[in-house]
Amino acid sequence: xxxIRISTISAVATAVALVGWSVAASAMPKPFQIGFxxxxxxxxxxxxxxxxxxxxxxxxxxxxxPGLPLDLRGAFSYSHFNLDPASAGFDGTGRLLSGLANVSYxxxxxxxxxxxxxxxxxxFNLKADPSxxxxxxxxxxxxxxxxxxxxxxxxxxxxxxxxxxKLQNIYTxxxxxxxxxxxxxxxxxxxxxxxxx
Numbered sequence: 001x002x003x004i005r006i007s008t009i010s011a012v013a014t015a016v017a018l019v020g021w022s023v024a025a026s027a028m029p030k031p032f033q034i035g036f037x038x039x040x041x042x043x044x045x046x047x048x049x050x051x052x053x054x055x056x057x058x059x060x061x062x063x064x065x066p067g068l069p070l071d072l073r074g075a076f077s078y079s080h081f082n083l084d085p086a087s088a089g090f091d092g093t094g095r096l097l098s099g100l101a102n103v104s105y106x107x108x109x110x111x112x113x114x115x116x117x118x119x120x121x122x123x124f125n126l127k128a129d130p131s132x133x134x135x136x137x138x139x140x141x142x143x144x145x146x147x148x149x150x151x152x153x154x155x156x157x158x159x160x161x162x163x164x165x166k167l168q169n170i171y172t173x174x175x176x177x178x179x180x181x182x183x184x185x186x187x188x189x190x191x192x193x194x195x196x197x
Contacts, residue, residue: 033160035060037194041079041096044167045187050088054081056096056190069106073120074099079188083128092130096188098168099123100147112154119148124170126186143186145170153196160196165189 037058043051056079063072079096102120109115127140151164170186 031064031066033062033064033196035062035162035194035196037162037192039190039192041081042189042191043081043187044189047186047188050084051081051094052084054079054094056080056192058190058192058194060194060196062196069108071104071106073102073104073118075102075120075122076100077190079190088128090130090132090135092128092132092135094126094128096127097125098145100145102147104151106153114153115150116153117148117150118164118166119146121146124168124186126170126172141172143170143172151192156195161194162196163191163193165191 035058037060038056041054041056042048043053056077058075058077060076061074065071075098077096077098077100079098081094081096083090083092083094085091100120100122102118104116104118107115107117122145123142124145125140125142128138130137145168147166147168149164149166151162153160153162155161166189168188168190170188172186
């Protein structure tokens with residue numbers, strides 16, 4: 001009887017230890033994580049005169065810093081917009097390709113939600129494509145830009161979900177394309193929902 005009790009206690013202790021190790025291991029972030037996301041892209045300031053609200057998709061490579069509330073991220077995004085013909089001078093679409101390097105800082109909040117702030121810089125390639133065949137397509141342009149924002153990370157069915165909003169400021173000379181007659185500061189607010197694997 002005593003042996004049975006000892007065996008039972010040993011089995012329970014082993015199970016508890018394994019569960020505790022599994023939880024601790026799952027809580028430890030991986031050195032590298034790959035993320036995917038998408039959402040809505042909202043032109044603001046003067047850019048909203050040339051662009052209508054669009055959408056975007058993004059892929060992220062995240063480097064976690066052990067023991068620090070920081071991580072480094074490389075983000076590559078594709079954004080799509082419809083042009084406003086009254087401002088651009090023609091019907092068509094615009095696309096924005098970007099590659100950004102970001103630093104994110106996790107705020108010390110307890111609980112299942114983990115807020116963070118982020119800032120970065122990189123390159124943006126902008127291109128307008130007229131829908132009419134007789135309208136010449138302006139050349140694409142690659143410009144330097146910065147972004148900053150905030151987000152929240154959370155558990156999602158065994159994965160790591162996130163929602164974030166940023167303000168991207170692209171240092172363009174004549175807005176989204178060279179066909180525009182006036183200077184336009186290209187500023188976009190992308191709101192992204194995604195997951196890290």
